[in-house]
Amino acid sequence: MEDTSPPRVDEPADIGSLFNPFDPAQLEDPYPVYALARRHTPVFYSERLGVWVVTRHADLCTVLRDPAFSSAGSLEATTSFAPEVHAVLSEGYLTFTSLVQSDPPDHTRIRNAFNKALSPSRVAAMEPSIRKIANELIDGFVSEGEADLMSRFAYPLPGIVISDLLGIPRSDVAMLKPWSNDKQVLLAANETTARLVEAARGYVSLQRYFLEHFEDRAREPKDDLITLLLPKEMGGNAPLSVQEAVCNAMDLLAAGHETTSDLIGNGLVLFIEHPDQAAAVRADASLIPTAVDEILRADTPIRGMFRVAKTDYELGGATIPAGAKVFVLYGSGNRDEARFRDPDRFDIHRKDDGAHIAFGKGIHYCVGNALARLEARVAFELLLRRLPNVRYHPSLPAERRPYLILRGFERLPLAWDVSDRA
Template sequence: VTCPHFNPLDPSFQADPYPLYAELRRDTPVFYSPLYDMWVVTRYADVAQVMKQTDVFSSVGSLQANVALPPLVTAVLEESSLGPAVLMVESDTPVHSRMRNVVNKAFTPQRIAQLEPQIRAITDELIDSFVNDGQADLMPQFAIPLPGRVICRLFGIPEEDFGLIKRWSDDFMELLGASGPEERLIEAAHGFVASQQYFLEQIRERQQNPREDLLTVMLPAELGGSAALSVSEATYNAIDFVVAGHETTTHSIANGLAHLFANPDQLHQLATQPELIPNAVEELLRIDTSVLGLFRITTREAELGGVTIPAKARMFILYSAANHDETHFPNPDQLDITRPNAREHLAFARGIHTCLGAPLARLELRIAFERLLQRLPNLRPADDGTRSQHFFMRGFETFPVAWDVDSSAA
């Protein structure tokens, strides 16, 4: 079963992938993409099965969208003193459990709850900077810096370094998408190597001065810390968590607002009934998730949705298509902030690789929507935002909005 016209980089797909997903779920729910040499999974039940059967559908070596980076790019990456990357997202049990146990201690519900006042303060400080202007581009002015500053605080990274972190995150995502022009990929590879040096220095600094932050929790035993991680594992995973920990939430803020703008009745309902926000966050994550899907590799020949997939095949597991599966979410393309099973979405994946930062993302999104709707009356789009171009991330580059400024309060 092949589908030659499946191309996540096609402009019409980037604009709106959901009509094609519906067609794929109906006609070829599990198919082979000759363009990318991988098998694509679109239905909820099949995606859930892949996430459960980690012995058959492995994460090892799976992270990149496009296996072959150009040789000049690989040459830059090989300059790294850390050796090949070992990421939790790219590992299976027992290596995965050993690494996950370290960071589970850090991402406790208590630690996340303690961040709430800080997240509120950062949110209000950002809104203060533009509240009287009546218009803003929410990407650079809000959606990027909010989760960015929160993640810096969590890891104990100086907030003034966030500009660097953001640039390196873009580089990391560029390498994972592996579809840009070669010059850009070479530049991104240099950025990734520079980020390794930075994080390695930050971790070594914790050896001298332990603090109440995540980098101290991740300090490897060989550097006098308590973490069952090698120095290389600690460094690579810190980079991965910092990137994943803000990039995804940034896009979820704008994706969510775009859907609320398209459903003004529900936007109004949310502004007047903030108690609906936690469930609305789940529904907004379901209807337009920022990570379209991630990858797996088969360890043996496998049967999925009535299709036989060969051993050593690369697979693209589309959370975003599963989140619109009408057999699980009736009327899936309609936003319903009161949807009873919204929380069953797969935006945070499931199983051993369930997103570590899900409680943090939920808290950030809840506070972001709450404060934006409360403080920016009649919030509305000022113009069409521009979509970002990426193989497996969905979001905006620009997101211009406007609201009513109370002239008497100025």
């Protein structure tokens, strides 16, 4: 009889063909395959994705620090678009320039504008408003005793926060999200031409939306991120071109939203799986900031990002050829036994969690990390306090999202005790 059992994690295997981020078992738990790769083939080629995958913490730090790896164009589709798609895209900006996809000196210039817009003092000043939004969301479902925490809390909270930060109406986010997702469709480029044409229309609509908002702020500046990113040529102070301002504002919708939703969802599950640690956090809220870092390490929301090798590069026993795309697998580095003691154990008291690379490393280190940490801290404090005995739903299962880059839940139905004081 044919053996259909999954490969044992302690036997060397062809990691390249084994590694399949879309396989249901690996979506559920990718970590055994990452561990296998780190042990036997720490840098390997994935035919399926057409990329070199780097899995060890030390090798990841090397790639993230070495200018021999470029971020420019690293998220762009490798195939060229059909003329119909190109025609629609040429009605807007053709390139996908943004902070995360640029190298110095462009990166340094754009990053300076972002550092000001997301400065620690601006972020800290958002706490009362984040607390209010989070409490209002919880008010909306707490008395029901059960809810899908993704759609009722983890998804809307960062969506509202990022729209307030940008200065766009909260009610527009529902309209903008499909357009923002269209950009991902274009980047992945593995759809029919008809779908890519539709995605190109959404992408151009999103550009126009933000362009109009920049034009508005040029006439009437406000206390928001769009005003802070307003290009000089439109009367603002930021050293950005109009195209850079539009593309970066658009990118924040993706960078600052579902990443944080996934951090909240992944963290809730880790607390449910470790009730003793949830109890410790409930009893002492000052433990939450380190718990947030441990959640980021243990179930990293951005499992990886891309780079392009500028030259042939020897790493982890492999030679990555010049021009090749590299997938830096943060989620694997954060479980590396060479860097973390007992890496598969969730432990909010661990001392080495500061070394995690869930926000990246080097010049592209997440510029929104303080905001993400603040949202998560407020979210866990309020959820653990206001949803007593929060647990899995007795009959509805949690469902992971089938994404390559983001790791989180599509649905997370939970239940809790209803009390009068919630």
